[in-house]
Amino acid sequence: TIYFIDGQFTEKDGVKISIDDRGYYFGDGVYEVIKVYNGELYTAEEHMTRLFQSASKIKLAIPHTERQLIEIAEELVKKNEIDTGHVYMQVTRGATQRLHHFPETNVSPVVTAYAILNPRPLTNLKDGVATKTVDDIRWLRCDIKSLNLLGNVMAKQEAHEAECAEAIFVRDGIVMEGSSSNMFGVKGGVVYTHPATNLILNGITRRVVMQLCADLGIQVEEKEFTTEEAFEMDEFIMTSTTAEVTPVISIDGKQIGSGAPGPITMKLQEAFAKQLPLAVIG
Ligand code: PMP
Known part of the structure; x- marks a missing residue:
C-alpha cells in the first residue's frame, strides 16, 4: 500500500x-x-x-x-x-x-x-443489521470529525460484544446517531432524523439521503425522537460513507417493523445506488 x-x-x-x-x-x-x-x-x-x-x-x-x-x-x-x-x-x-x-x-x-x-456491505444492505442503544457519554462538539473517538470506540465495542453491528447513541432519552453512522426512523411514510446540531456529525450520506427523499417525494423531517419512539418505527436506517443505506432490523433485541428491510428503505437504497459513479452494480 x-x-x-x-x-x-x-x-x-x-x-x-x-x-x-x-x-x-x-x-x-x-x-x-x-x-x-x-x-x-x-x-x-x-x-x-x-x-x-x-x-x-x-x-x-x-x-x-x-x-x-x-x-x-x-x-x-x-x-x-x-x-x-x-x-x-x-x-x-x-x-x-x-x-x-x-x-x-x-x-x-x-x-x-x-x-x-473495501467492498460494499452487500450482505448488510440486503439483510439489515441488529443494533444496541448506549448512553451518549461523548462531549458537546460531536459536529467536529475529530480524532478523539474514545466515546465512539467504547460504544462500538459494547455493540460488538452484544453481536450488534452498530451502537445507537442516546442522550437524555433522545436518539442521536450511531457510533460511526447517522440514524433515520420511518413512521407513517415520514422519514425522521436528528437535526444537525453540535450533538451529532452531519454525515455526508445523511445529506445525500435527505436529498434523495426530497427527490422521491418522501417527506423528511429533522426532528428529535426518543428510544421508545424508535422501537415503534415502521422502518429504521443507518447511513454512513461505508455503510451506505443499511436497514436496521432490530434495536436492543426488539424487532423493528416486519424485521426485514422496509419499502422506503429499499427505495432509498435503489436511488442511492443509482447516483453512484458509473452506476455501480451489486
Ligand atoms: N456520525 C459519526 C459519529 C460518524 O463517525 C460517521 C462516519 N464518519 C457518521 C455519522 C456518518 O458520516 P458520513 O456519512 O459522512 O460517513
Whole structure:
C-alpha cells in the first residue's frame, strides 16, 4: 500500500510519524473517510469541505487547499489501483513537546492518507443489521470529525460484544446517531432524523439521503425522537460513507417493523445506488 505523509507518497515502511505528534498524544486532529466506487471518489468536495470546517472549529490551519487534498486522494486511488474502497485522510496539529496548549512556534500540521480496498456491505444492505442503544457519554462538539473517538470506540465495542453491528447513541432519552453512522426512523411514510446540531456529525450520506427523499417525494423531517419512539418505527436506517443505506432490523433485541428491510428503505437504497459513479452494480 502506498501512503501519503507530509507531502510524499511512500510505502508503509517509509512512513515516519513523530512520537510527539499531537494526534498520538491528544487525538488533536481531524479526519475524513471518502468512498471510492469504480476508481472514482464519491462526494469528495463535500468531504473536503467538512474536513476544513472541522479543522477550523479546532483552530487548525491545514497547509493545503481542498483541491490539493482531493488530488492527493485521487493519486492514492490510482497508485493503489483501488476499484471499490475508500481513502482515509487525517490532519494533526503536528509534533512538539507534550504541552496541552497549541505550539507557539512554526509547527506544521501533519497530513497522512492512504487508499484501501473495501467492498460494499452487500450482505448488510440486503439483510439489515441488529443494533444496541448506549448512553451518549461523548462531549458537546460531536459536529467536529475529530480524532478523539474514545466515546465512539467504547460504544462500538459494547455493540460488538452484544453481536450488534452498530451502537445507537442516546442522550437524555433522545436518539442521536450511531457510533460511526447517522440514524433515520420511518413512521407513517415520514422519514425522521436528528437535526444537525453540535450533538451529532452531519454525515455526508445523511445529506445525500435527505436529498434523495426530497427527490422521491418522501417527506423528511429533522426532528428529535426518543428510544421508545424508535422501537415503534415502521422502518429504521443507518447511513454512513461505508455503510451506505443499511436497514436496521432490530434495536436492543426488539424487532423493528416486519424485521426485514422496509419499502422506503429499499427505495432509498435503489436511488442511492443509482447516483453512484458509473452506476455501480451489486
Ligand atoms: N456520525 C459519526 C459519529 C460518524 O463517525 C460517521 C462516519 N464518519 C457518521 C455519522 C456518518 O458520516 P458520513 O456519512 O459522512 O460517513
